[in-house]
Structure formats: structure tokens, C-alpha cells
Amino acid sequence: MSAGPVDLEHADGAYLTRDDAPLAARLDARLDAVAGLRYQHLSPAANLHMSVRLEALARFRDGRDPRPGLSACLARAAALALEDDPLFACLFDGRARLVRAERPALGISVDTGDAARFVVLPEALGLGLDALDARIREAAARFRSEAGPSFRASPPGPAPRGAHRRRLARILSQEARERFGYLLPGALEARLAAYVAGQGHFAIHNLGPLRVDEFKGFLRRPAVAGLWALTAQARVVRGADGRFAEERRLPLVLVYSQDLAPMDRACAFLQGIVRRLEQPAALAGGAA
Amino acid sequence: MSFDPAEHLRRQRDQIARHRFVNWTLSVHTRVDIDVTEADRYLEESGLARLEPPVTREHLWLCAAARVIRARPLFNAAYDGFRKLEPREDIHLRVSLAGPRGLGQGIIPHADRLDPAGMARALEEARARAVDPWVVESPPRRRAGRLGRLLDELIEVASDYAPHLEDALGVDPGREAGTFDVVNAGAYGAEDLHLVVLRPAVAALVVMQPREDVVRGPRGPEVRVRVPMAVPFCHKVMDTDAAGYFLFHLQELLEDPAAGLLRPVPPAEARP
Numbered sequence: 001m002s003a004g005p006v007d008l009e010h011a012d013g014a015y016l017t018r019d020d021a022p023l024a025a026r027l028d029a030r031l032d033a034v035a036g037l038r039y040q041h042l043s044p045a046a047n048l049h050m051s052v053r054l055e056a057l058a059r060f061r062d063g064r065d066p067r068p069g070l071s072a073c074l075a076r077a078a079a080l081a082l083e084d085d086p087l088f089a090c091l092f093d094g095r096a097r098l099v100r101a102e103r104p105a106l107g108i109s110v111d112t113g114d115a116a117r118f119v120v121l122p123e124a125l126g127l128g129l130d131a132l133d134a135r136i137r138e139a140a141a142r143f144r145s146e147a148g149p150s151f152r153a154s155p156p157g158p159a160p161r162g163a164h165r166r167r168l169a170r171i172l173s174q175e176a177r178e179r180f181g182y183l184l185p186g187a188l189e190a191r192l193a194a195y196v197a198g199q200g201h202f203a204i205h206n207l208g209p210l211r212v213d214e215f216k217g218f219l220r221r222p223a224v225a226g227l228w229a230l231t232a233q234a235r236v237v238r239g240a241d242g243r244f245a246e247e248r249r250l251p252l253v254l255v256y257s258q259d260l261a262p263m264d265r266a267c268a269f270l271q272g273i274v275r276r277l278e279q280p281a282a283l284a285g286g287a288a
Numbered sequence: 289m290s291f292d293p294a295e296h297l298r299r300q301r302d303q304i305a306r307h308r309f310v311n312w313t314l315s316v317h318t319r320v321d322i323d324v325t326e327a328d329r330y331l332e333e334s335g336l337a338r339l340e341p342p343v344t345r346e347h348l349w350l351c352a353a354a355r356v357i358r359a360r361p362l363f364n365a366a367y368d369g370f371r372k373l374e375p376r377e378d379i380h381l382r383v384s385l386a387g388p389r390g391l392g393q394g395i396i397p398h399a400d401r402l403d404p405a406g407m408a409r410a411l412e413e414a415r416a417r418a419v420d421p422w423v424v425e426s427p428p429r430r431r432a433g434r435l436g437r438l439l440d441e442l443i444e445v446a447s448d449y450a451p452h453l454e455d456a457l458g459v460d461p462g463r464e465a466g467t468f469d470v471v472n473a474g475a476y477g478a479e480d481l482h483l484v485v486l487r488p489a490v491a492a493l494v495v496m497q498p499r500e501d502v503v504r505g506p507r508g509p510e511v512r513v514r515v516p517m518a519v520p521f522c523h524k525v526m527d528t529d530a531a532g533y534f535l536f537h538l539q540e541l542l543e544d545p546a547a548g549l550l551r552p553v554p555p556a557e558a559r560p
Contacts (some may be wrong), residue, residue: 044307048473049480071523086291095304095437098293107536179441183434186375216317216482238511244502251479260300263384263420267476274477277308 041094041178043257045219046150050270051249052277054232058248060280062128070250071206072133074229074273075106076283078204079125079132081272088269089201091192091222092260093182099192099222107200108136111209112143119143120200129283192222199223208232217255225256225266227273250277302427302462306486310444310472311428311461312370312371313522315485321514322539324348328513330545345515347407350470351549352541353493354399356534357468364467364532366488367525370451371388371409374488382466383411385418386475392418395466425493428462463488472517474498482519491521491531492536524530 061067082089082104089104106124109116119139124132181187203226207215211231219226230251236249254270261269276282297304327348328347330336336343357363357379366374381399385392394414397400402410431440447454469489473481481494496516502509517538519531541548 042309043308044312044484044486046484047482048478050477051479087296090293096297098294098297100291180438183438236509238500238502244509249484259304260296261393263471263473263478263481264386264476266423267473267478271477 027131037150041221043092043219043223044259045217045255046258046263046266047216048254048256048263048266048270049251050254050267050274051233051251052274054248054250057277057280060283063112066130066133068129068133070109070206071108071136072129073277073280073283074204074206074227075121075124075132075136076127076129077273077276078202078227079104079127080276080282081108081269082202083125084272085265085269087261087265088225090224091195091201092224092257093188093192094221096182097188098260101196101201104202105196105200106253107198107203108139109203109205110136110140110143111206112140116205117143118199118203120197122200124200128285130269157265191231195222202226205229213251215253216263217253219255220255223257224260225254225269228253228255295516298420300426303422305428305430306462306464307484308428308444310448310459311369311486313367313485313487313490314524315483315520315521316523316528316531317482318514318528318535319480319518320532320535320539321501321516322516322535322542323512324542325512326514327542327545334546336404337409341408341412342541343404343408346472346489346495347404348542348549349495349515349517349538350381350396350399350411351404351407352538352545353468353470354381354402355541355548357528358400358538359537362526362530363491363521365490365525366463366467367490367522368454369461369487369524370454373490373525374466379468380466381468381470382464383414384406384421384472384475385411385415386470386472387415387418391476392423393420393421393423393464404545409532424462425465426463428460434548457547460488466490468492471495480518481518482518485520485522487522489522490525491519491534494518496519 006239021104022231038261057073061073086104089101091099091101103122104125105120105122107118107120110119119136121127127135128241155166177187177191181191201223203223205226205228208229208231213231213233215230217226217228230253232248232250234246234248236244251268252273254266256266324345327345331343331345339528361375364376365377366376378398379400381396383394383396385394392415394411394417396407396410396414397518399407399410443457443459447457447459469492471481471483471492471494474495478496479499480496483492483494485492494517496518498513498515500511501514503512517535519534521531
């Protein structure tokens with residue numbers, strides 16, 4: 001919080017200081033997220049954990065030129081699993097509309113060095129591993145070359161008159177659209193389309209580069225599920241020959257809507273991803 | 289896979305109604321990886337594993353859970369989410385069952401009165417009567433159409449801000465059969481599963497896939513079998529230590545099944 005001059009004349013219940021203004025602007029840019037994080041717009045999210053033995057996947061990646069990134073392998077495995085069970089790429093309004101995607105788009109979070117941004121691949125289900133990898137690398141390079149948001153971008157001095165009220169009005173109008181949008185024809189479709197444009201039908205987050213060991217996620221409507229990969233873990237196990245050896249495993253977390261997906265179905269879906277990553281020959285195929 | 293969203297939505301209708309946000313509890317996840325190596329050895333040495341139906345690890349932990357609930361009745365209570373906490377004398381476990389048609393839900397009545405062999409028989413009977421996972425025995429009412437939805441949502445908002453008005457507003461949260469849920473997620477390969485607990489339940493037991501841990505033993509490395517078990521619980525009703533003691537007690541019973549699980553607990557009327 002700034003110790004600089006504060007224009008209390010413009011105060012309306014609370015005041016925005018010089019440093020609050022860019023914070024408010026940043027929040028305004030995320031109004032969708034802020035409104036979407038009310039309980040009413042969250043799914044009852046179950047967090048399901050499984051892990052992948054990495055030896056076969058490491059050999060598979062090392063044997064390809066160019067060597068595919070882990071995010072591309074995750075995306076390909078998830079795309080194939082979504083073909084098996086399209087429920088997890090549906091969008092759900094929380095009550096009466098469950099929309100199946102004709103061509104599910106995958107949203108893949110890309111590490112840009114300082115923040116993650118989503119690349120949305122509308123045709124991901126038809127793409128092969130190399131094509132997915134190329135698109136993800138291309139997006140990462142593009143995102144990194146673009147200027148990141150500046151936190152202290154506001155001009156010096158007090159906040160403009162009425163800024164707080166205008167911001168409150170925008171938040172309330174967003175909240176009303178979220179809560180009662182279904183009463184207006186086309187409003188739900190517009191909301192779903194905006195969501196798909198931002199995150200795709202099914203989002204994949206690779207937290208491995210950030211060395212995240214443990215994670216518990218929430219899920220915003222209209223998503224039915226999302227996948228998180230954590231950092232690889234090493235542990236000692238007894239092999240089939242009775243000897244002790246180190247095994248590397250990749251923890252995966254499927255966050256899914258507990259009201260829509262029975263537990264066995266969520267487990268089968270995540271096992272489908274795990275199986276393909278453990279037997280990576282299954283990742284071949286798809287368009288170049 | 290053929291998938292019809294409309295049909296899926298119709299099937300899950302009662303589950304969706306049960307999972308309205310006003311039914312969520314502040315579900316905290318507490319997990320202990322319980323060593324079952326001694327329990328496995330006991331099953332083999334006692335001959336229980338050779339009975340018909342054979343007694344397995346699952347029957348032991350169900351027996352243990354029922355006994356812990358008997359000792360800690362708060363876990364068996366019904367909570368209205370606000371200010372009414374109703375103790376329940378009978379312990380009826382609602383268990384997840386893996387069957388040929390997929391996941392099912394069954395009830396084991398008076399589970400605390402069963403020894404492991406009785407639990408094995410009761411589980412088979414529950415399997416024969418199991419219902420589909422989307423079945424809610426007492427589903428909440430939902431109104432049809434856009435106006436019905438609007439009315440439901442206005443009532444939901446009102447009861448969210450003023451829960452003491454729920455009875456006056458005619459809110460029915462719905463409920464499943466049974467008094468305590470035991471979810472065997474390990475049967476489907478889950479290594480951990482964080483669930484949202486719905487009122488009136490105050491907690492559940494989630495059992496994960498067993499894993500082998502290599503530890504330092506007196507004669508070198510040895511393998512111990514551990515089953516991660518979690519108790520997601522309503523934070524309004526209890527604190528983490530309650531769930532911790534639940535799991536600690538469960539672990540004690542599974543470490544020495546002969547001492548704590550063989551004698552059935554008599555019904556309340558027969559207890560001194």
C-alpha cells in the first residue's frame with residue numbers, strides 16, 4: 001500500500017490509492033474469474049490422484065527427433081482419452097444444460113517464464129504428437145516475446161473520480177449476468193463460447209516446471225474436468241526380480257465435477273491417460 | 289464410446305440436485321497411510337482368508353471403521369449445515385462396490401455388530417442389492433422450467449444468506465441411505481481422492497489403492513504394504529484432530545485385528 005497522497009475527497013466507503021488503482025485494473029481484467037469464483041459458479045470438485053511410471057515415456061521421448069515436451073505428451077494422451085469418454089470435454093451450466101463439444105478444444109497452460117498462459121487448440125483431437133508439440137512451443141515463444149502485464153502502470157496521483165463506483169457497477173453487472181444469464185436467449189451460449197476461447201473444453205496444466213509436489217484444485221463452471229501434472233517423484237520399489245530399484249513417477253490430478261461424473265468413470269478416464277503415457281506407442285498417430 | 293448428454297443429464301439429475309452448493313460442507317481432507325502388513329499376515333495365519341466368502345483386507349477396515357464410529361458417535365451424526373446436529377444410534381455403512389456393471393452403492397446395516405466373517409457375508413448381500421452410483425434415495429425437489437429454476441435459485445440464495453429460514457422456505461437438502469459413507473476408491477486405482485462431503489453427512493472414509501513402501505528393517509530393506517485412508521470431514525462440526533484420532537484409532541485396530549475386531553459389538557439394548 002502506498003504511503004503517498006490519498007484523495008479522501010473521492011472516497012466512497014473505501015478509497016483507491018495510487019497503488020490500488022493498478023490492482024483494481026488488474027482485477028477488472030479478471031472480472032470473469034472473480035465472479036466465477038463465487039460458490040454458486042464452482043463445481044463440487046473431487047480431486048483424483050494417480051501417477052505414471054516414467055521410464056517408458058522417457059525412452060519414447062528420447063527416441064524421437066525433435067524430442068516432444070511433456071505437455072504435448074499429456075495433451076495427446078488426454079485427447080485420446082477424451083475420444084473414449086467425451087463427458088470430460090463437455091460444458092455444464094450447473095443445472096440443465098450439458099453441452100457436448102463437436103470438436104473438443106484442449107487448453108494447455110504454457111510456462112512463459114514468469115506466468116502461465118493458455119494456448120487453446122480447437123483441433124487438438126486430430127493432431128499428432130509432433131504437431132501438438134510444435135503448436136505448444138510456438139505459443140510459448142510467442143507469449144514470451146509479448147510484454148507481460150505491468151503491475152505499476154497507473155499515472156501518479158489520486159484515482160480518477162468515481163473509479164470505485166464504476167468498478168463496483170461492473171462487478172455487479174458481471175455477477176447478474178453469471179447468475180441470471182440463462183433467462184436471456186443466447187446468453188449461455190455466449191458464456192460457453194467465451195470460456196472455450198479462453199481455456200478450451202478441457203484444460204491441462206503442467207506444474208512440473210514449477211516443482212509443485214502437491215496440489216488441490218477447484219473447478220469453475222462450465223468445465224466438467226481439468227488435468228494437472230505435478231513434478232516427478234522418485235521412490236524405491238521392489239522390482240519383479242525381487243531387487244530394489246528407483247522408480248520415477250509423474251503424479252497426475254484430475255479435478256472433476258463430482259455431481260456429473262461417478263467415481264469409477266473418473267478413475268477410468270484418468271487411467272486411460274496413465275495407460276497411454278506408460279505405453280507411449282499409443283501416443284503415435286494423428287495429423288502432422 | 290456412445291455418449292448422449294441429455295441421457296446423462298437425466299440420469300445424474302438427482303446427484304446434481306444433491307450437489308447444490310448449499311449442501312456442500314467445508315470438506316477438509318485428512319489422510320494417513322495405514323500399514324496393513326500385519327493385518328494381511330493375520331488374515332493368512334488365522335485362516336479367515338480361506339473362509340467362504342473369504343475375509344479380505346476390505347472386510348477388516350469396514351469392521352474397524354464401524355467400531356471407530358461406535359467409539360466416536362460424532363462421525364455418525366446428521367448435520368443440517370447450520371445449528372442442528374442429530375446423533376444417530378444405528379450405524380449403517382453406505383459402501384461403494386465394484387461389480388460387473390461398474391460402481392454400485394450398497395448398505396451394510398448395523399455394521400458395528402459384525403465380526404470380519406459376518407462383514408464378508410454382509411458385503412456380499414449388499415452387493416446383491418446394490419444400486420447405481422447416481423441413485424439418491426431421498427433426492428431434493430427441483431422445479432421444472434426457467435421460472436422454476438429462477439425460484440429455486442432465489443430460494444438457494446436466501447437460504448445461503450439466512451440459513452435459519454430454510455425450514456420456512458421449504459428447503460429439502462435430500463439425503464442418501466445409510467449413516468456413514470465408505471468409498472473404496474482404491475478398487476479403481478485411485479492413489480488419493482479428495483471428495484466434497486454433502487450434508488447431512490459430517491464425514492466419510494475414503495480408501496485408496498495399496499502401495500508397497502521400502503523401509504529400513506532390522507535385517508536390511510523390507511517392504512511394508514500401506515493403504516492410504518482419508519477422512520474428509522465437515523470443518524463446521526469437527527477439527528482436524530477429530531479426523532486424526534479417527535484414523536489413528538483405525539490404524540490401531542488394523543495393526544492388531546485379533547485384539548479389536550473379532551468380537552462383535554452387541555446392540556445398544558444389550559449393552560450394560
